Amino acid sequence: MGKNRSFWVGIVAAAALAVMGCSDDENGGTAGNGGTGGTGGTPATGNVTAVHLAPEVPSAEDTAVALFVNGEEQTDLGTLEYSQSTGKIALPVGTYESIGVGVPGASDPVVTVGPVDLMEGDDLVVVAHRTGDESLVDLFVFDNTGDNLAATDARVNVGHGADDDTISPVNVFTVTVTGDDPPAVDECTPLFEELLLGEQTPRDDQDPQDITAGMVTLALDLGAAADCPTENVVGPVGPVDLIAGSTYVIVAVDEDTANADATDQDIQLWAIIDGADPLGLVP
Numbered sequence: 001m002g003k004n005r006s007f008w009v010g011i012v013a014a015a016a017l018a019v020m021g022c023s024d025d026e027n028g029g030t031a032g033n034g035g036t037g038g039t040g041g042t043p044a045t046g047n048v049t050a051v052h053l054a055p056e057v058p059s060a061e062d063t064a065v066a067l068f069v070n071g072e073e074q075t076d077l078g079t080l081e082y083s084q085s086t087g088k089i090a091l092p093v094g095t096y097e098s099i100g101v102g103v104p105g106a107s108d109p110v111v112t113v114g115p116v117d118l119m120e121g122d123d124l125v126v127v128a129h130r131t132g133d134e135s136l137v138d139l140f141v142f143d144n145t146g147d148n149l150a151a152t153d154a155r156v157n158v159g160h161g162a163d164d165d166t167i168s169p170v171n172v173f174t175v176t177v178t179g180d181d182p183p184a185v186d187e188c189t190p191l192f193e194e195l196l197l198g199e200q201t202p203r204d205d206q207d208p209q210d211i212t213a214g215m216v217t218l219a220l221d222l223g224a225a226a227d228c229p230t231e232n233v234v235g236p237v238g239p240v241d242l243i244a245g246s247t248y249v250i251v252a253v254d255e256d257t258a259n260a261d262a263t264d265q266d267i268q269l270w271a272i273i274d275g276a277d278p279l280g281l282v283p
Helices: 002-020
Strands: 045-053 066-069 089-092 094-096 099-102 111-113 116-118 123-130 137-143 153-161 170-178 184-195 209-212 214-221 233-242 247-254 267-273 279-281
Touching (some): 099 137, 123 153, 137 153, 153 184, 184 209, 214 267, 233 279
Parallel strands (some): 153 247
Antiparallel strands (some): 045 089, 066 099, 153 209, 170 184, 214 233, 267 279
């Protein structure tokens, strides 16, 4: 998707200006009058990244989805396929009544979030994921702004989008390993505990995790054991190089959508780093 990123940025910005009423009008637009704009008539902006991590949505044969703003399909944007990201898109600040995804050409989106208040300097990541129920797909919205993040730390958030009720809840650990064929888990530190299908962090009882930047290896415990996982585990995966001052989103996905029984699982961890296309963390 990287080759299309400049296209997305230009088109989405133009669409957002139209939706927000920020394009030139008979009064010369809002930017030149100060309004939400910064100096020199430049409007204040925040960043939004859209990511498609819902396997076989809308179908196994065609995973292309369209983006909708305030209920209207943004046809000039093209489509987004599974495992693709729009990259960071600078949008004018303001309130968007809804942002959603749906089938290209449909009159309405399948799922939306909103209203979304986009403030200057915001960095939001919207991730489509499967739900395992009739609604099929939902959206995570992560705040990647990194407020109050220490200069030596990186921030990690997680979303549980692996739509198999046999693996809910799960625990996420950072681990140290020895050997490489196969690697053995020596030590582990809980990162997030008892995350339910469809849940994301932060949540009421658990903040994002700020950890010392550097190389980090992860493991996903499918049995939600209280101790270091030794079986029924995805991983270890990584190491992931967490850069100081950066915020990371990690989403669990089950690419086997049949869900016939507990053996029908193809769990993948995807890392969304600085708005780029998701990086598959292969177990």
